[in-house]
Amino acid sequence: MKxxxxxxxxxxxxxxxxxxxxxxxxxxxKTVAVYSDADKDSLHVRSADEAVHIGGSQVSExxxxxxRIIEAAKSTGAQAIHPGYGFLSENPDFVxxxxxxxxxxxxxxAASIRAMGLKDAAKRLMEEAGVPVVPGYHGEAQELVVLxxxxxxxxxxxxxxxxxxxxxxxxxRVERPEEFSEALNGAKxxxxxxxxxxxxxxxxxxxxxxxxxxxxxxxNHGNAVHLFERDCSAQRRHQKVIEEAPAPGMTAEMRAAMTxxxxxxxxxxxxxxxxxxxxxxxxxxxxRPDRFWFMEMNTRLQVEHPVTEMITGxxxxxxxxxxxxxxxxxxxxxxxxxxxxxxxARLYAEDASKGFLPAIxxxxxxxxxxxxxxxxxxxxxTGVRSGDAISPFYDPMIxxxxxxxDQRASALDALAQAVDETEIAGSVxxxxxxxxxxxxxxxxxxxxxxxxIARKQDAxxxxxxxxxxxxxFAALVASGARSDEQSNDxxxxxxxxxxxHPLSRGTTIGLGDTPITGRVTRLKNxxxxxxxxxxxxxYEYPAPGSDxxxxxxxxxxxxxxxxxxxxxxxxxxxxxxxxxxxSEVGASSMRAPMPGLAKLVMAAKGEAxxxxxxxxxxxxxxxxHTITAAHExxxxxxxxxxxQVTDGTILVRFADx
Ligand code: ADP
Numbered sequence: 001m002k003x004x005x006x007x008x009x010x011x012x013x014x015x016x017x018x019x020x021x022x023x024x025x026x027x028x029x030k031t032v033a034v035y036s037d038a039d040k041d042s043l044h045v046r047s048a049d050e051a052v053h054i055g056g057s058q059v060s061e062x063x064x065x066x067x068r069i070i071e072a073a074k075s076t077g078a079q080a081i082h083p084g085y086g087f088l089s090e091n092p093d094f095v096x097x098x099x100x101x102x103x104x105x106x107x108x109x110a111a112s113i114r115a116m117g118l119k120d121a122a123k124r125l126m127e128e129a130g131v132p133v134v135p136g137y138h139g140e141a142q143e144l145v146v147l148x149x150x151x152x153x154x155x156x157x158x159x160x161x162x163x164x165x166x167x168x169x170x171x172x173r174v175e176r177p178e179e180f181s182e183a184l185n186g187a188k189x190x191x192x193x194x195x196x197x198x199x200x201x202x203x204x205x206x207x208x209x210x211x212x213x214x215x216x217x218x219x220n221h222g223n224a225v226h227l228f229e230r231d232c233s234a235q236r237r238h239q240k241v242i243e244e245a246p247a248p249g250m251t252a253e254m255r256a257a258m259t260x261x262x263x264x265x266x267x268x269x270x271x272x273x274x275x276x277x278x279x280x281x282x283x284x285x286x287x288r289p290d291r292f293w294f295m296e297m298n299t300r301l302q303v304e305h306p307v308t309e310m311i312t313g314x315x316x317x318x319x320x321x322x323x324x325x326x327x328x329x330x331x332x333x334x335x336x337x338x339x340x341x342x343x344x345a346r347l348y349a350e351d352a353s354k355g356f357l358p359a360i361x362x363x364x365x366x367x368x369x370x371x372x373x374x375x376x377x378x379x380x381x382t383g384v385r386s387g388d389a390i391s392p393f394y395d396p397m398i399x400x401x402x403x404x405x406d407q408r409a410s411a412l413d414a415l416a417q418a419v420d421e422t423e424i425a426g427s428v429x430x431x432x433x434x435x436x437x438x439x440x441x442x443x444x445x446x447x448x449x450x451x452x453i454a455r456k457q458d459a460x461x462x463x464x465x466x467x468x469x470x471x472x473f474a475a476l477v478a479s480g481a482r483s484d485e486q487s488n489d490x491x492x493x494x495x496x497x498x499x500x501h502p503l504s505r506g507t508t509i510g511l512g513d514t515p516i517t518g519r520v521t522r523l524k525n526x527x528x529x530x531x532x533x534x535x536x537x538x539y540e541y542p543a544p545g546s547d548x549x550x551x552x553x554x555x556x557x558x559x560x561x562x563x564x565x566x567x568x569x570x571x572x573x574x575x576x577x578x579x580x581x582x583s584e585v586g587a588s589s590m591r592a593p594m595p596g597l598a599k600l601v602m603a604a605k606g607e608a609x610x611x612x613x614x615x616x617x618x619x620x621x622x623x624x625h626t627i628t629a630a631h632e633x634x635x636x637x638x639x640x641x642x643x644q645v646t647d648g649t650i651l652v653r654f655a656d657x
Contacts, residue, residue, distance in 0.1 A: 003028040004325035005080050008106065009073040010034070010048070012084030013063060014383030015400060016301070017044035020082050023317040032076045034069055036062035038391045043383050050076055057393045063087045066094040070101045080104035080324055082317075086395070089300040090166075092117060106324040108218075108273045108299045115269045116297040120163045120201045126294045129268035131261045134280060134293040136203035138163075148180050150202055157205040160184055162191030162198070168238025169194040173205055193599075193619060208284040208449045211235065212247050212292065214262035215308045217319055218271040219329045226259040227308050227316075228338050230276075233448045234437060236356065241453060242415075242437060243304035244343045245311045248408065248446025249287055257289040265297060274301045274320050283449055303346070303400070306379060310342035310404035341408040343415040345434045347422065349396040352433040352461040357625065358396045360595070361427030362389045364556030368399065369421035376405040376414035390427055392595040398429060408446070412438055416566075424568060425554035425561035435566040436460045466569040470562050471511065472530035472539040473551050474571040475518040477560045479507040481528050482545050509560065510572035589653040590630055592618065592645045601641040603652075608634050615652055618645070627651060 007030040033048035038057035052072035055062035083089035092110035120138035137150035162170030170191030172183040188198040218224040231247035262277040372378035382399035405411035416438035504521035542548035633654035
């Protein structure tokens, strides 16, 4: 078949840019990447045929600079621009500019995006088209009294949503009228920061809600089809964690009702390209065809599009390119068949045990499993390689782990295994959380609603302390002991210490703030034994790095990470001086856990504060994090509101007690 274009530009970064490049290459379409300062050596830049630098690391200086992106497309002779997701993908003004520059936008028309862009207008439009919408207020008024009255009329609990919203930002669930005003302020502040628009709508909060969305596809010839549903009910703070297709428990009747409504919605706006109609479902009494409502339409390719590709065999990016080039949809509704079951887990650099604080760092070690479990298919979507950094500028997603099998249970099992076998050192990740969720009994039973993760959060994020076996092994790796293959003379590895004892050496590692000491002894058979100071028995291991299958580990500057049963345990190669300095500062001050903006400072110099009191709001990764007092005390100094802080900056200093 003829390639739809000769050259396209991808106005995005990370995994989605790499994903689009892959399909373009298969179709014989040349690709142009764009990149910021921070991304100059990124995988998407390496993977494309050409790359154009478009500005600074902040997204406002690069990936949101539509003018520079269009300029790059023109100067490289690209015919069309693929926006990926996020950034400019749903910005109708950008679409207008692309079209006015004589280029093709690989996505819907500006008019379709405008029609669905604001949640309030979209809901009005869908109501007219006969698509069920969530009961609530989606009018123009924005005054506190009006909105508070509407909330009373709707009945608590209600959900405040930014009309320009996306990614769960600017959204607040409100239980009681007394909490309305504060929640409204918070939602508006977050919406203003994320979207530059603080208007909100109010919806009835649906109890036991499930998020089920339908993939639709339209072309410029009046055709529209659906590619079945995806279930994205496993959410944390309204952000999707694991998605799957089809939806567990879906009935033929419910599917027919939902996919009909979705195609009706797409046709109502003469939709062309890939789109998703998101529905909220009241699953308190199972899936019932009269209990689903339109929430919003995403007028782009979704992060979770791979699960649809896995169950239908359709390459959605290929369809996007063909439809944008003016071809009719490559398939009719009857051609599109659903086969098997697929899952996608979003692997993030974030600390689940610290309230999912986004992390940054260098991925000193990154290894994905190569093989799927028997009878399943594994697909990894990533935009990073070993040695790449997760920077504070962009979404900290490391990869999407996607599996497919004939049965849901085997696809889920394959997912859990693939997550467990993924090795990452250098940054904390949510892998253990994903693994716990994939193995959760309710999730496995398909009994999941959007509140399930929050209800089980403690269990799902519980951090298991490493056992003596893992610690001993880390101590062994930290001691420098290696296999014969890696060192001609096995004595040299520990030889520097041979004046203590010819066969053994002491070693100290740090687990958090705790130093752990042990003694490593090389045995005659080339194996090693480790006796920790506080352990009652020694543990024996093959030499680290030898062929004999032992524990998996990674060594990176100052650290050792041991991978064990889905957990990554990181130990510092202990430096007591650094530890002393650290604890002295730790007691009297609080540092920024990540780079960000001191958005709102709520305590003043000289103020006596109690433990747990909110001191300031740090905005980082476009989300607000409340920094609370680690202990009671008097504030000697606190960062000024509006200050941009870096990782480790002292935010609050307490006066000496
Ligand atoms: P965003 O565009 O910010 O992602 P959505 O409108 O798509 O926001 O909603 C995100 C998630 O919030 C949904 O998947 C669902 O879990 C939850 N949600 C949205 N509306 C409601 C509602 N009315 N009641 C209960 N939960 C809701």
